[in-house]
Amino acid sequence: MIDINKTLDIIKLKFYNEWLYASHLYDEAETDIHKRITGEVVKNYVDPLELPKDANILDIGCSVGYFLDEMKERGYTKVVGTTLSETNAKQCRDKGHTVKEYDPSFIPHAEGYHDESVDFIFLRHSLHHSPYPIFSLIEYNRLLKDKGKIYIEVPAPDCARGHEYNKNHYSILGARQLDALLQRTGFKIDKMNDIDFEIKTGAEDDSVVMEKYFCIVATKTGPLDIK
Numbered sequence: 001m002i003d004i005n006k007t008l009d010i011i012k013l014k015f016y017n018e019w020l021y022a023s024h025l026y027d028e029a030e031t032d033i034h035k036r037i038t039g040e041v042v043k044n045y046v047d048p049l050e051l052p053k054d055a056n057i058l059d060i061g062c063s064v065g066y067f068l069d070e071m072k073e074r075g076y077t078k079v080v081g082t083t084l085s086e087t088n089a090k091q092c093r094d095k096g097h098t099v100k101e102y103d104p105s106f107i108p109h110a111e112g113y114h115d116e117s118v119d120f121i122f123l124r125h126s127l128h129h130s131p132y133p134i135f136s137l138i139e140y141n142r143l144l145k146d147k148g149k150i151y152i153e154v155p156a157p158d159c160a161r162g163h164e165y166n167k168n169h170y171s172i173l174g175a176r177q178l179d180a181l182l183q184r185t186g187f188k189i190d191k192m193n194d195i196d197f198e199i200k201t202g203a204e205d206d207s208v209v210m211e212k213y214f215c216i217v218a219t220k221t222g223p224l225d226i227k
Contacts, residue, residue, distance in 0.1 A: 021103075023167075028063040028064055030064050033197075033199065034063070034125075035066050041151070042071070045217055046122070047074075052119075055076065056120075058107070058120075058122070058143070059082065059122045059124075060107075060121060062092060065095055065097055067122050068099075072097070080100060082099065082100050082102040116223070118143040120148060121144060121150040122151050123152045128154045128163070131170045133173065141185050141224055144220045146223075148220045149218070149219055152214075152218065153213055154173065156172075161209060187218040187219065188219050189216055189218045191215075195211075196212050
């Protein structure tokens with residue numbers, strides 16, 4: 001017998017998700033600063049991992065494809081990007097990349113993303129877009145193979161530009177909270193650094209403010225006992 005109350009809860013979650021994405025999603029534009037930072041991140045954080053060229057890699061929240069470009073230049077053959085922006089997906093596909101329009105917190109089993117099927121996840125400027133980051137991290141634990149790696153980059157809280165008020169920024173977390181969530185979801189931080197840099201605000205006076213991002217490399221320490 002169907003429990004109508006549980007069914008309604010599932011439907012509510014679907015509607016809440018669709019409202020968030022429909023109301024707050026926007027296309028990412030190409031910017032020199034994000035292209036440059038992505039190149040530096042790949043050189044400093046991804047290259048040292050010495051991933052096999054045929055590693056299964058997911059770029060969750062791939063934007064216009066900066067990471068996909070970098071990995072293609074390095075000869076990686078199994079890199080898939082995900083985005084909910086049709087415009088960004090097309091931009092990436094026009095460059096020859098494989099891109100799927102997936103919810104970043106729920107990567108579908110039905111399309112081959114079984115438990116422990118991914119070697120590396122690149123998560124640059126994506127986790128803070130999740131309305132429930134602990135659910136997202138549980139999903140990434142599910143996807144990653146044992147001892148698989150994840151790179152996470154997010155803006156720090158209380159920056160001058162007020163990331164907390166951007167319309168699809170839901171989870172601007174501090175360093176201690178990020179560490180706690182990663183521990184709870186079966187990860188151990190290998191490296192956590194800050195990127196500090198100046199950026200123009202776009203105001204008429206050409207003013208400049210400081211920005212700060214957290215850069216994290218973490219290892220899956222084991223699967224979660226979720227039944």
